[in-house]
Every structure is written in C-alpha cells, then in structure tokens.
Amino acid sequence: MKRSYDMATRQRAKDATREAIIGAAIEAFMAERSFAVTLPSVAERAGVTVKTVLRHFGSRDALIDAAWMQAYHDVIAERAAPHNDIPTALRVLIDHYERRGDMVLAVLSDEHDPRAVHTADTGRLAHRAWVDDVFAARLPDDDPARSRVIDVLVVATDVYCWKLLRRERGLSVDDVLDRMSLLTESVLTGVDRGENR
Incomplete structure (x- = not known):
C-alpha cells in the first residue's frame, strides 16, 4: 500500500512540475511577446533546472508546443x-x-x-x-x-x-x-x- 501511495505522490509532484514549467513558458511568451524564449529563462521562472525542463519535454520545441497548446486552451476558455x-x-x-x-x-x-x-x-x-x-x-x-x-x-x-x-x-x-x-x-x-x- 505504501508503494502505491509513494508512486501516486511522485506522479502528482511530476505533474505539478510539468504544469509549473508550462506556466513559466507562457509567462515568458507574455513577457517577451515572442516564441523566442530560452530554456534557461523558462527554467528560472519555474524554479527548476534546464535539465529538469528537458527531462519533462525533451526539447525546447516540444516545450513551446506544449505551452502553446495550453495557452490556446486558456484563451478559448477566457x-x-x-x-x-x-x-x-x-x-x-x-x-x-x-x-x-x-x-x-x-x-x-x-x-x-x-x-x-x-x-x-x-x-x-x-x-x-x-x-x-x-x-x-x-x-x-x-x-x-x-x-x-x-x-x-x-x-x-x-x-x-x-x-x-x-x-x-x-x-x-x-x-x-x-x-x-x-x-x-x-x-x-x-x-x-x-x-x-
């Protein structure tokens, strides 16, 4: 039971980190008014390392695509x-x-x-x-x-x-x-x- 609980806790933490990184990328788009954001600037805003960003997304392009999709859904809802x-x-x-x-x-x-x-x-x-x-x-x-x-x-x-x-x-x-x-x-x-x- 404890192992299942630990895995669920880890997954929630992983999901929260991913959401924080996406949120930081969107903030960077807003601040810089461009898709030309850098991984270090996103990582700094999210309070993580560039290595953590890459572990979650694999590349800058994949991060930008994920952040753009989230921003698009946010705009439609807004x-x-x-x-x-x-x-x-x-x-x-x-x-x-x-x-x-x-x-x-x-x-x-x-x-x-x-x-x-x-x-x-x-x-x-x-x-x-x-x-x-x-x-x-x-x-x-x-x-x-x-x-x-x-x-x-x-x-x-x-x-x-x-x-x-x-x-x-x-x-x-x-x-x-x-x-x-x-x-x-x-x-x-x-x-x-x-x-x-």
Whole structure:
C-alpha cells in the first residue's frame, strides 16, 4: 500500500512540475511577446533546472508546443461568453484583450516565425468562430448575407480594433466597449432591417 501511495505522490509532484514549467513558458511568451524564449529563462521562472525542463519535454520545441497548446486552451476558455448576451460577450472579449492583446499583436507582427504564423492563423479562425457563436441569435442561418455580416463583425471586434481605440486613441476600457457596441449594434440593426443583403 505504501508503494502505491509513494508512486501516486511522485506522479502528482511530476505533474505539478510539468504544469509549473508550462506556466513559466507562457509567462515568458507574455513577457517577451515572442516564441523566442530560452530554456534557461523558462527554467528560472519555474524554479527548476534546464535539465529538469528537458527531462519533462525533451526539447525546447516540444516545450513551446506544449505551452502553446495550453495557452490556446486558456484563451478559448477566457473568451467564453454567454449565448444571447452580446454586451457581456463584448466585455469578456475586451477583458481578454486587456490581458493578452499586446502579446497577440506582437505575435501577429512576427511574420518570420512559423509558430507565430500558425498561431495567428489559428487565432483568426477561433475569433471568427467566437463571432459566429456570439451573434448567432441575430444572424439567421439561411440569410444569404450571413457570411458578409460575420466578416464585418469580425473586423468590429478584432484585436486591431481594440488597439486603435485603446492604444492609439487612449480610450478607457468602458469607452472601447461603447465603441465596439456601437459598431456591432449598427451592423445588427442593418441586418434586422434587411439592409445588409
């Protein structure tokens, strides 16, 4: 019985170390706004040695892949919004941009790193799916203009829209919410009136 307990305890400790290393890698991505993180910087953040990082992941590339997958799942969960509640959904989205928007913009600008390109492409698809889900109740599936309207809503809620309003205009979070709400509601009002066909 003691051996089984010891093995379970060891496994929990191993899992906790692995999670700490992944968390440290994500923190490094956020701090450096790049996938060009080093194993020593991750190890230092995690409070372990580089040898421990390699024992858990085998290589820097494997660590980055594992951390990217965790970050992606975290982002999807962070952006989850209630159905049929557009104001709350927009608030959730803007809160997400406040936490991660600058990092996302850095990744989008790193066209030479294949991981950054893949991340950007995956993020674009995820954002379009978010828009489709959030605004579904106001956009009938059989509407021939549905794809066109979703394109416009994607732009109105994109991280670049947040950047223009928040970083370049210097607006408050509440003002950004107001502007995104105005944009999206204007589009949806047009849909309701049949103006977007």
